[in-house]
Amino acid sequence: MTDELIYQKLLETVPKENILINEPMKKHTSIQIxxxxxxxxxxxxIEEIKAILNLCRKNNILLTVIGNGTNLLVKDGGIxxxxxxxxxxxxxxxxxxxxxxxxxxxxxxLNLIAKRAFDDELTGLEFAVGIPGTLGGAIRMNxxxxxxxxxxxxxxxxxxxxxxxxxxxxxxxxxFEYRNSIFSKINGIIIESKIILRKGNKKEIEKKxxxxxxxxxxxxxxxxxxxxxxxxxxxxxxxxxVIDECGxxxxxIGGAEISAKHAGFIVNSENATAKDVLELxxxxxxxxxxxxxxxxxxxxxxxxxxx
Numbered sequence: 630m631t632d633e634l635i636y637q638k639l640l641e642t643v644p645k646e647n648i649l650i651n652e653p654m655k656k657h658t659s660i661q662i663x664x665x666x667x668x669x670x671x672x673x674x675i676e677e678i679k680a681i682l683n684l685c686r687k688n689n690i691l692l693t694v695i696g697n698g699t700n701l702l703v704k705d706g707g708i709x710x711x712x713x714x715x716x717x718x719x720x721x722x723x724x725x726x727x728x729x730x731x732x733x734x735x736x737x738x739l740n741l742i743a744k745r746a747f748d749d750e751l752t753g754l755e756f757a758v759g760i761p762g763t764l765g766g767a768i769r770m771n772x773x774x775x776x777x778x779x780x781x782x783x784x785x786x787x788x789x790x791x792x793x794x795x796x797x798x799x800x801x802x803x804x805f806e807y808r809n810s811i812f813s814k815i816n817g818i819i820i821e822s823k824i825i826l827r828k829g830n831k832k833e834i835e836k837k838x839x840x841x842x843x844x845x846x847x848x849x850x851x852x853x854x855x856x857x858x859x860x861x862x863x864x865x866x867x868x869x870x871v872i873d874e875c876g877x878x879x880x881x882i883g884g885a886e887i888s889a890k891h892a893g894f895i896v897n898s899e900n901a902t903a904k905d906v907l908e909l910x911x912x913x914x915x916x917x918x919x920x921x922x923x924x925x926x927x928x929x930x931x932x933x934x935x936x
Contacts (some may be wrong), residue, residue: 630688632667635711639670642680647671652708654707654933657714658698660856660897662906664707666693666934669925673716673736678818679793681713686791693932694818696733696766697738700857704903706934715765717820726850729826730784734767735819739772742824747838752829753782759845761857763820769812770928771805773817780805782824788817795820807860808928850888853896859910860893868925869893872913875920882909904936 632650648670654663656732668791671756672678684694691710697703717734720742724730729751742764743757756777760767768786782804786799796817804811812819832838860868872878872892879889884901887909888894894904908928917925 630690633703635668635688636692638684639711642677642684643670643672651743652712654698654703654712657695657712658856659700659854660702660895660901661692661854662897663703663899663936664705664903666708666709666712669714670711671714671716673718675789675795675820678713678715678789681711682789682791682793684703685711692791696735696763696769697761698924699762699766700770700803700929702844702896702903702929702931703861704907704931704933706936708933709761713818715818715820719821722749723823727827729828730823732821732823733764735763735768735822738762738917739764740765740779743838746826747831747834750831750834750885751826752834753777753826754824755834755841758838758841768822769804769810769820770900771803771810772808775844776911778805782826784823784825786822787820788812789820790815791816837913844907850890850894850896851885853888853898855888855894855896856929858893858929859895860913860925863923863925866923868923871917871921871923871925873915875916877913877916880909880912882912885909887913903933907931 651665652669653665655661662935680824693708693712695714696710716736718736719734737758739757739762740846743754746754756775761773767779776853783800785797785799862868869892877887878892881888883905884899886898886907897907914925917923
């Protein structure tokens with residue numbers, strides 16, 4: 630199927646302004662790196678997703694689903710086919726006995742939900758302040774910080790599978806693990822999640838949120854484009870500390886640099902390419918293996934084609 634035909638088919642379902650052609654993915658990743666996507670499509674209706682899934686399935690068109698691109702590295706050759714960004718922004722508060730729920734669209738920024746919880750004097754989301762991703766991405770990777778994670782507050786999630794069928798799963802069915810969930814296996818497109826919070830003291834919530842925000846600003850390289858933590862924590866060690874012990878802070882390849890502030894971050898300090906970042910990741914892994922003996926594993930998602 631030609632690109633022109635794909636575009637015409639997309640126009641039958643999605644508003645023209647939500648379809649971008651040959652779109653640089655560096656505009657859609659927090660590290661500001663990435664080649665072009667053939668098509669970048671933003672959707673906010675379930676029927677739009679179903680139509681695009683049907684189009685891709687019938688015509689063997691590659692489909693890639695992303696959130697806010699905050700823990701994502703797109704290779705320099707870009708992404709073939711359609712990149713789909715769900716943009717569901719629903720937010721409803723519900724009560725059940727002594728429990729309070731938010732039903733939130735997957736496209737809502739996690740940070741925004743945390744601020745809404747503060748306004749409503751609800752505790753449970755203080756850890757999310759400053760986390761730049763969407764709710765959908767946070768569910769997929771079981772995002773967490775300061776001893777808490779999405780697993781602790783997620784009641785259920787509704788998603789669409791690649792055949793266009795809708796399902797709702799409970800907390801246990803998410804198969805949450807450290808920085809992982811069932812959505813790494815089933816490629817479901819998250820529509821919304823129900824999160825459970827509880828009534829708290831507004832001053833205590835604010836204090837905790839301010840402490841977390843201050844800690845992030847002091848310890849993380851927010852002044853440079855980055856994709857969050859590059860590596861997962863080890864079972865018995867903190868990976869960033871190990872990288873620091875290897876003397877790697879500040880080491881650069883091209884425009885990619887190991888942050889001098891936090892060794893677990895690679896920053897785009899000077900027009901870095903994905904090739905720079907990948908070479909730096911491999912160099913870090915090699916040095917850590919030789920010097921410390923640990924085999925560290927990426928947390929960042931890497932997609933796309935080499936140039």
